[in-house]
Amino acid sequence: MRFLKVFFALIIISSSAYSWAQVDYQISITEPEHHLAKVRMELNVAEAKALTLMLPSWRSGKYKILDLANGISGFSAVDAQGKAINWQKTEKSSWTLEPAAPGKVVVEYTVYANQLVERTRHIDETHAYINASSYLMFSQPHKAEAVSVQLEVPEGWRSFSGMDKKDNEHKFIAANYDVLADSPIETGINQHHNFQVDGRDYDLVIWGEGNYNAEQMQKDLAKLVQQTDSIWQGYPYNRYLFIVHATDGVRGATEHLNSTVIQRDRFTFAPRANYLEFLGTASHEIVHTWNVKAYRPAGLVPYDYINPNYSSLLWISEGSTSYFQNQLLLRAGLMTKAEFYQDLTKRLHRFMHTPGRLVQSVAEGSFDSWISSGGDHGANFNVSIYSEGYIASWLLDELILRQSGRKASYRELHNQLYQRFAKTTAFTAEDVIQIASELTGEDQNLWWQQQIEQPMKFEPEQLLASFGLQWQRGKERETFTGITAEDKSGFALVQRVERDSPAWKAGFTSEDLIVAINALQLKGDLSHRLQDFKAGDKVQVSYFRQGRLQHQQLVLADKPKGIGKIEPVAKPSRQQKAMHKAWLGVEL
Template identity: 60%
Template sequence: MFQVWLVHAETQYQITITQPEHHLADIEMRFVAERAGPLQLKLPAWRSGKYQIMDLASGVRLFRATDSNNQQLTFDKIEKSIWELQVHTPGVITIKYQIYANELAQRTRHIDDSHAYINASAYLMYTDQTRHQPVSVQLKVPTAWRSTSGMQRGENPHQFLAADYDVLADSPIETGIHQFYNFEADGRSYEVVIWGEGNYDPKQMVTDLQKLVAQAPTIWQGYPYQHYLFIIHATHGARGATEHLNSTVIQRERFSFGSREHYLQFLSTAAHELIHTWNVKAYRPSELVPYDYLQPNYSKLLWISEGSTSYFQNQLLLRAGLMTHAEFYADLAKRLDKFDRLPGAHVQSVAQSSFDNWISLNGDHADNFSVNIYSEGYLVSWLLDHYLLSHSGLKASYRDIHRQLYQRFGKTTAFTAKDVQSIAQELTGKSLLPWWQQQVDSPPKVDSDKRLAAAGLERVVVKEQQAWLGLTGEFKNGSDKISKVERNSPAWKGGVTIDDEIVALNQLQLKASLLDRMKDFKPGQTIELSLFREGRLQHKKVVLGALPAKPSQISPVAKPTTAQRKFHQAWLGVELEKAKFSR
């Protein structure tokens, strides 16, 4: 319930879940307008952790505004996310509107009869004045629901308080019917909230998350939080995760927890989001400070924000004993296999990929002409780690870069490329600029054999080969609809392109996925693909290429040297295991 009066410079919100089965909520916002004249109410056009413009304002309807005399205020919508009022008399302004919340996969807003996920960026408006004011959020929800957030609790279980709108926008609320667990580690409290049924073991989850959070001091000294919240959605048709100030939301298909492979994916995601609490929340590229909620915050350092986080995630699991050496090496080998055949790796740098991340990269543009801030950001982070270890005599690693970033910018938040380069020079005594120009500002050059050998590892590519087309498709209703064709692959050279519908192979109707049919052919053979392109039947001759039949393998060398063992220990924080067989 709102207070009958407003403390000066305070914003109050109330979210009432009115028709959960229809995904509807009523929003009420109260604040003090300090002066008469035009006043703009804004809803963000994107949310933190998703560096793309979104249509968050699409859920707003029935907007209205009144003054302290309960008189209707005229308004005009001047931009898709801005409502401009005409305030006649300073005083309390009340804003009311309805929100339609049926978007779960982007982790913005979702309401149904069992829960509501509330990312304030997609629910609650602000003004330039109220953005910097203390805020309170009161929920009115069904009786059986329980509410939780990384924000401070207010006077009742469904009220939360934040220092300002920026904290509110980065502290999602989960309310509904859930499983709740909590634990403590290193003087911090943790809460695990699970919505939805699935084949997960909640007790095992909590046990493993305890082991995970205990590894944070291996990178940073100190914490940016006293309390941390894991929100887990076990659902259908939604997957992914988003980091927030002192919480995360992780979404997975409800039956994707059972196998070892799938469970490791969950743990890797949890590690990734936990790391973000430092890397991108406690310190982030200066171009992202402050967030411009209506326009892109362009930066060439998102590869550090995301790629370096991906680089550290499995290291934490390895140190915690949650991932084996073999599993860690297999993940690295998979990344190297992908990079080796990535056409975009010869075209784009991670710096440019960071800047262009606000562009939706789909179809033939993705991978063919670009790299990814996550996967290639991981590899550049590995290269930088190797550089630091090699030029410091194993006295400094990439962990030291992030430890220093947190110590120096944990309060001011913003850092620059020059700050990273300066720290590296302090750690090694050498200028990082030449390396940066070669590996960050230019397409990266990954000499994996050299870097693996330094740590007593070797990568083996199997000799057995299989037929390769170089395309991705979805077999449905007797045709393979092509979603991607690798540049310079056999399919590319044969004239196959995106959106082609392949219906026959060698004049025989396609009865199974084209990729499955490749098992019947050998590299070097010529095949004929019959396809529909914009409704016109065409035939394409394709000479099949070759790819290794199995992923490459990374394993310890038979007789590692002392130097190699020391490098491995300094790199990953664990000893190099003995080779399981000699070659």
């Protein structure tokens, strides 16, 4: 009997602790035409001591510090009796409360939501996009507690999220703040389509009008997700949500735990080339559900939210995702081999014209992802975790295929990352090296040091030949200066100058405004104007720099016209055919 009393006492304690350990949020869309919402946050404190509430300074999937607290105003706090709690703002994203006694704390504040371009928060008369990182505060002591989010929205709105619903159409629950912050909500006037693949539910929610075909989109997404088993054995989700924003002046996408948001200008879902971009983005995001969500570099565990999470492996998180995205489209029959080769041509051409590849390694580029660099400095001295990360993934794939006798590939390496680290979601460079070594039967520490921790070195033609491909460039040539410029109504605003190019050597830099060539007003596109000359010609360029008119001689060079074309070699060997099939899953 005494045992039973203790047992039931423990149940009561456990039950009350569970109900105590929950944070409840309410978001009320009060003035959608002014992008405003009211947030109410309720939580319980166990003792009367300082409690700091924080709004994240960045969101997952965007390795950049954002001014998310700039939309917060009207902060207030009261206890269960409605008595005001003393508080003060202690940092740009932190509010410290001084509750006088244990019990309920109720916090209210207003959110201004007009940052759709960052995929953080947006409210208007037709919808609200809610990434919790930019709406909902948290405290470290309560971060692991269960949460609920109740929406108060205009009549006729429908709400969707990767989180589970509870009690009504507009209430969601999550196990903790981390799940909440990685499960955006789309509510408003939208289209909804549902489909099933391999026993899993998929939702497609589209906000906005445009030149898309929703039925075709749904069919193609179903074909896409069927191909994930070509990389991974198993799923990290039972339900997945595609959120699509078709509007104006936005682009990009962000991955989340079991959902994604994809943004495109409303009239860029057609023709074919544009629609392929959309499918490529969707494929990129579905790959992310494994790569960086189910398993991610140790540097990203746990998310800090206030300070950067540094990692030298972000090239795997982003570059490898880019590497796999078109392979899934190809296997699904949504992209032709010619289209795949065309995309590969663009990527190689971009790589060869990124001088930063000779300066920075992909490991360094990963760590520096939090630093935003542009102008002349960006591509001239840095690499992209996307572009160069793609190439690094391809190099490692070729290495594994070749040294394993095509018994393994980079896909198997990622499957192993999933199988070994899906529960801990934390892997290191040493783990990746070890898996690569196991798959090839050779120690890959030296390769990693030479290609990942140092600037990559390889010959594109040799890499292509391994798979029976060649890079064909036409004989026609065009003038080359190294200048990338934007046409400004008859003038050319220099955006970037490629390092060691003719323009670089002549001293041109970003923000120079070119107005004339050989004393004649430009009156058009700079590259077209320079086609009147040939390599070796010397031209006088007139330009404004910081408002002062200057003149500089420029010696022109030339380069093959266009980017060329990657295509199969005329007579591929049996080895090349086998490598191509093992690489992409399709015949050469």
